[in-house]
Amino acid sequence: MKKIALLFIALFIIACGEEKHDLVVKTHIKGLKKGTVYLKKVIDTSLVTVDSMVVNGNPQFELYSDLESPEVFFLYLDKNSSEEDRITFFADKGITEINTTLKRFVFDAEINGSEQQxxxxxxxxxxxxxxxxxxxxxxxxxxxxxxxxxxxxxxxxxxxxxxxxxxxxxxxxxxxxxxxxxxxxxxxxxxxxxxxxxxxxxxxxxxxxxxxxxxxxxxxxxxxxxxxxxx
Structure with missing residues (x-):
């Protein structure tokens, strides 16, 4: 019983230590080996980066943001070239999933998440x-x-x-x-x-x-x- 109690205490401490996020954007970009992905939104009148990820081999990753009410976000892909692509999506609190490809980043995007989207x-x-x-x-x-x-x-x-x-x-x-x-x-x-x-x-x-x-x-x-x- 003591071992079980200690296990529950350890799990509780770990859970409390995890950072909570209003918005989690789970992303999979098929074919992406290397590049930087940015999660952006408009604050006042400026487009601001709220999170980013340097991809080096793993095309699956998560991006995070605070969120007071549903709003539009932009997922940018910098493929280490002069080209830059952008996916626009409407997010609410919780998880938004974006699945797409490197070749057709914008056109192949499948977005699952909010009712607003x-x-x-x-x-x-x-x-x-x-x-x-x-x-x-x-x-x-x-x-x-x-x-x-x-x-x-x-x-x-x-x-x-x-x-x-x-x-x-x-x-x-x-x-x-x-x-x-x-x-x-x-x-x-x-x-x-x-x-x-x-x-x-x-x-x-x-x-x-x-x-x-x-x-x-x-x-x-x-x-x-x-x-x-x-x-």
């Missing part, structure tokens, strides 16, 4: 289609300018304006439909920040109390106040 991915799936068409419009506009096709240029401009309106309306509606997620104020601040203030107000007023008290909830409220003070 799932919501953000849902938004990106739809908005990527709109962004693809916008790129096509830019290419067609360039060709029309070379051909001096004024009719085509006029039609493309109308389509561009329509696509922009659809993006804004979709983003606002998506935020309203996800008013209980920190993704809502984040999208307002990053995707439609230059929209009319009444649209931003609509999103802000719809947020649940918990989301209003989050990092992006507070930032959106302050952002709207600043706009109104300048008007």
């Amino acid at each position: 799932k919501t953000l991915e849902e938004y990106r799936t739809v908005i990527s289609k709109l962004n693809t068409r916008n790129l096509e419009i830019i290419k067609e506009n360039f060709e029309a300018q070379k051909d001096r096709d004024t009719a085509k240029l006029s039609a493309l401009e109308k389509e561009r304006e329509g696509a922009l309106r659809r993006k804004y309306l979709f983003t606002v509606n998506f935020a309203l439909n996800n008013k209980d997620s920190e993704v809502a104020p984040y999208l307002a601040l990053t995707e439609v920040y230059n929209a009319k203030v009444n649209l931003l107000d609509t999103i802000n007023n719809s947020l649940t109390p918990k989301v209003k008290e989050s990092k992006y909830g507070k930032q959106l409220n302050n952002f709207i106040k600043e706009i109104k003070e300048k008007e």
